[in-house]
Amino acid sequence: MKTAFAATAFALVAGAAMAGDKVIVEFGYPYSHLFDVTYEKILPKFYAQYPDIEIKMRATYESYEDGTNTILREATAGTLPDVTMQGLNRQAILVEKGIAKPLDGFIAAEADFAKDGYHKAMLDLGTFDDTVYGLPFSVSLPVGYYNMDLLAKAGITSEDQLPRTWDEVTAMCGKLSDAGVKTPMFWGWNITGNWFLQALMWSQDKPTVIGNDFQIDTPEGLKSLETMHKLFRACDMPNYDVKTAINSFAAGDVAMFYWSTSAVGTVERTKADFAFATHEFPGFEASGPKGLPAGGNAAMFVSTSDDPAVRDAAWKWLKFITSGEGAAEVARTTGYMPPNKAANEIILKDFYAQNPTKATAVRQLPLLREWQAYPGKNGLAVTQVIYDYLEGIVTGEYDDMAAVQEEMNDEVQALLPK
Incomplete structure (x- = not known):
């Protein structure tokens, strides 16, 4: 079922920006009890920057396994969303089956991608055969x-x-x-x-x-x-x-x-x-x-739309939520660590000193190993x-x-x- 957050958020959005037709981006993510509050913080910031885009939340996935199974079913049925959040250890299967689309073309068109906080270690978490398919959104230990x-x-x-x-x-x-x-x-x-x-x-x-x-x-x-x-x-x-x-x-x-x-x-x-x-x-x-x-999830582009406006809007959403400001809300609202460098080094500079319960995982970062599929x-x-x-x-x-x-x-x- 739809989360209560999704219904409330989009009721607010409908009243906030109704000028003209909007481009709709469909989005699926896991763990409503963890991430509803995160997207509740992110959405108003996104809409302030992109009032012509509407993010349509799909029913939330119960777990990462449920998320992967859902995407596999939707690929067969032809009902995929545009962007999906998948567990870091579940990206490979969507790449192998051709469901996840490469992000390199989008990244190449960005003027200051590295300056926006996307560094090699972050990109490596979603890279397969030297091609980027996922941008990590959150990392946990x-x-x-x-x-x-x-x-x-x-x-x-x-x-x-x-x-x-x-x-x-x-x-x-x-x-x-x-x-x-x-x-x-x-x-x-x-x-x-x-x-x-x-x-x-x-x-x-x-x-x-x-x-x-x-x-x-x-x-x-x-x-x-x-x-x-x-x-x-x-x-x-x-x-x-x-x-x-x-x-x-x-x-x-x-x-x-x-x-x-x-x-x-x-x-x-x-x-x-x-x-x-x-x-x-x-x-x-x-x-x-x-x-x-390393636990956590990554945003993947799985849209089957041929509409350039939808594809561009989906990329804008995917990039925004994994950017410095979007990723910073992950730390503020959950206990996940944002993999984005700008979020950790600039936006959250004093955050962990003021929030010691969320600093424990940061101290363990040198122990980070692969979450294996x-x-x-x-x-x-x-x-x-x-x-x-x-x-x-x-x-x-x-x-x-x-x-x-x-x-x-x-x-x-x-x-x-x-």
Whole structure:
């Protein structure tokens, strides 16, 4: 269904600029609970600059997987939007299938593209075979969220006492349970794209996929599974869905919450009256992780319109939302980091000093690694297979991690290209 934001925003727009016919650009994006407020801030600025363009919001995608599946269906049905937001790890499939259109021609026509904050490292996130297909809109990393009031019951009274290793987290869960905290921890195993499994693998400097080979059948893979099992059991972790997990932490019911930095803005806007802090994602050693996967999404041009006016308007929208000012609203309204250099170095110069809960992920930027997609036509099916096994660990269906390692590996390898 359409979001309430979309209906309200465009009612306002209709009254704001009605001079003549407008060029309509259709746009699809994920996670209304995170990004509605972002586009609510961006749209008035865009319309002030381009009053002859109307952005028509499609129904929001529930997840990045849903977004990719939706675009694949719409490509078959001939009902694609003009611009779509896709997970950084889901761009390749749209490039391979010829759905995403190259952006190099648009970029070449821009006089000051680099000066607008678009730098090589940013463009590399959406570049395939030396061609740019996506402009990154937001980048996230996993962090720890902490209810300092609940942690005080277990003797944690300052942020420098927060856990740095997973062993410290499990020990803290025991203390919190003894202190009467019903939900000591939630750990984001169910974040889109098996992101937290990849976080544990990269924490050991191990990619989840090398070529077409799944790496769960390695010592690092087993250690990742055993760490999840230990955390889930020691912390008596509930099997919350994504929205329930965020809402439960914001309500003050969860002491330690391991999640994407993307939800920091949502938590700050909705949280109950408790002291809130974020801290670096724990690792296997006190020195922390050796790497972490970059989450986030990129804007892709998928329009099938032959109308030059529509194509030009779609590019103006795509460029505006990934520009310095557009990207800055990502940081202001969410916990994502804008990949645009102008946003970070000029517009947000003092922002992170004034917003310490959003600065944690910035401190972790040297750990940034690839959020890997599973190769081949069965990539989305692989994601689901892994999801099902991880949920089985959460629910207690699986306790023998060596057996899970072997069974998961066999199922996934059978789906990957040979």
